[in-house]
Amino acid sequence: MNKYLLVGEKNRLKINRYTDNGVYLICEDKDEVLLPNQYVSYAMKEGDEIDAFVYFDSEDRIVASTVFPKAMLDEFGCFEVVDVTPFGAFVDWGLPKDLLVPKALQKFPFHVGMKVIVRVCLDDETGRIVGSQKYNEFLSKDFKNLKVNQEVKLLVRERTPLGFKVIVNNLYDGLIFHNEIFENIEVGDEKIGYIKTLRKDGKLDIILQPIGDKSDEVAVSKIVEILSLTGGRCEMNYKSTPELISERFGLSRKAYKRALTKLIDAKKLEVNDEGMRLL
Structure with a gap:
């Protein structure tokens, strides 16, 4: 269980007490946070531990929710703009209180209905959760935990x-x-x-496709899956154009032809001038 309440993140908290307004959750340092009635279920009881998202509600009170946003603190998301004001824009991030993207953290003017990529972060001055389009400084160049084909x-x-x-x-x-x-x-x-x-x-x-043997496995699985959805048959064959292969299977022509050969060798597919069918 968390020692402190983590605003903007998932917290593991214990149900401490019931009130008319909801359930108070507690973490190890005795900080309490309200889980409003709309998130309280009959299965919950005092002493239970639950996962909850902690954030500021529309009245700037710290509250908990068992519904999680589309992106949490330090994560990126694609959100729809639902309101524009002189000081910023609000985007729908999946919670009752929309996420503010301050004007100073926008790269271009927002308009209602636009979908934007923003990073969820804490405002340095207010400590509130906000969205930002100016996130390049947060992108890491430390690749020590990465490898090719990962x-x-x-x-x-x-x-x-x-x-x-x-x-x-x-x-x-x-x-x-x-x-x-x-x-x-x-x-x-x-x-x-x-x-x-x-x-x-x-x-x-x-x-978007893995390199080597794993790539072949992905291509084979994709062809079998798509053929299964169309009755096991398709008018395509080895002579199909790269454009049609890309549109139908999302594969390069090279990966597509290798996958057909593997399926034929495994006696799972028949291919002729009229098309292909699963066996």
Whole structure:
């Protein structure tokens, strides 16, 4: 259990006492925080430990919630702008109180309905949770725990002439080159990717398919899964165009053809001039 209340993070807290307004949760240093009635269930009882998110409500009181936001402290998320004011904009991050992105922490003017990539952080002056678009200084260039072909979590943050910039594991700056993308991808998408290159400039080159044998396994699984959803048949074969392969299976032509051969050798697929079918 936490020794102190961690604002903006998940806390492991103990149910201490019931009141008319909800349940008070406590951590080891005896700090209490209210879990409002809307989050209290009949299964809860005094002494139980639960996971709760701690933040400031609309009246700037520290409260707890059993509903977690789309991103917590020091994490990145893609949020929709729901209100714009002279001092900043509010985005929907999944809690009753929307997240403020102060005007000083915006890279460009926001408008309602826009989706933006921001980092959840604490304001140095107020200690309140805010969102920021100015997060490059928080992206690490320390790659000592990373290796080539390592699986990573991605948040697509920006389209550029070279490719799509991505946030890697909520900590690193990465790029997926356009010529190595074989599936639909948009800003705000969350993807699984693989490290291709650890660059000397402190950035990562990322691909969406693993390298080597693991790549073949992924391609085989993807073809089988998609064929299974279409009755086990498809009009495509070895002669299909790279564009059609990319659109249908999200694979390069090379990976696609290797996967077909593996499936044929395993007697799981038949391919001819009319198309393919699962056996």
